[in-house]
Amino acid sequence: MRFGPSNGHAPLTIDLREYLDGLYSYALVLSRNQAEAEDLVQETCLRALRAMERLRPDSNVKSWLFTILRNIWLNQLRQQKTDVVDLDSDEYGENRAVDSSKDPHAAYVSDLEREQVRHAIEQLPLESREIILLREYEELSYEEIAAMLQCPVGTVMSRLARARSKLRDLLAATTVAPSGTKADEAKDSQRGIRQRR
Numbered sequence: 001m002r003f004g005p006s007n008g009h010a011p012l013t014i015d016l017r018e019y020l021d022g023l024y025s026y027a028l029v030l031s032r033n034q035a036e037a038e039d040l041v042q043e044t045c046l047r048a049l050r051a052m053e054r055l056r057p058d059s060n061v062k063s064w065l066f067t068i069l070r071n072i073w074l075n076q077l078r079q080q081k082t083d084v085v086d087l088d089s090d091e092y093g094e095n096r097a098v099d100s101s102k103d104p105h106a107a108y109v110s111d112l113e114r115e116q117v118r119h120a121i122e123q124l125p126l127e128s129r130e131i132i133l134l135r136e137y138e139e140l141s142y143e144e145i146a147a148m149l150q151c152p153v154g155t156v157m158s159r160l161a162r163a164r165s166k167l168r169d170l171l172a173a174t175t176v177a178p179s180g181t182k183a184d185e186a187k188d189s190q191r192g193i194r195q196r197r
Helices: 017-031 034-054 061-080 104-123 126-137 142-149 153-174 182-196
Strands: none
Touching: 017 034, 017 061, 017 126, 034 061, 061 142, 104 126, 104 153, 126 142, 126 153, 142 153
């Protein structure tokens, strides 16, 4: 789907398909509901299409689309007066291709670590979850995030540092070694020694 303005200026074409996955992931972080996330993305695309002719050729389209989505969500939140927001646990890794050349144990450990990170991110406050997603997953610059959140770049940097610190603490507290590792074997042998005594 390529769209551009029809106002006589040089046509700016945008392929919205390029941004749909990122928009959907962000919408899931905000809404924690697949249907609402889909509605947010659809409304974002509709509003983007209507406003396309006002977009300058040097604009950052990704940041613009994410800002539209966030503003729609904030408006809906104000109307609903709810503040329940979390990651949807079923969405991450669901459609991931499996690398058959990878060691099955390494793949298991990778999946376990990914799940631990996802779970830790879910436990963060909304402000921290949002900033982690925008910077680490969507790879927006500090300036793009600041424009989107309407705050100074320094605020973005300090929020991100606090969010990373909280995430690091949560991961340190919840990191569990997968079964079958050397640590588990050592624990099992210690239990066996204690039971024999």
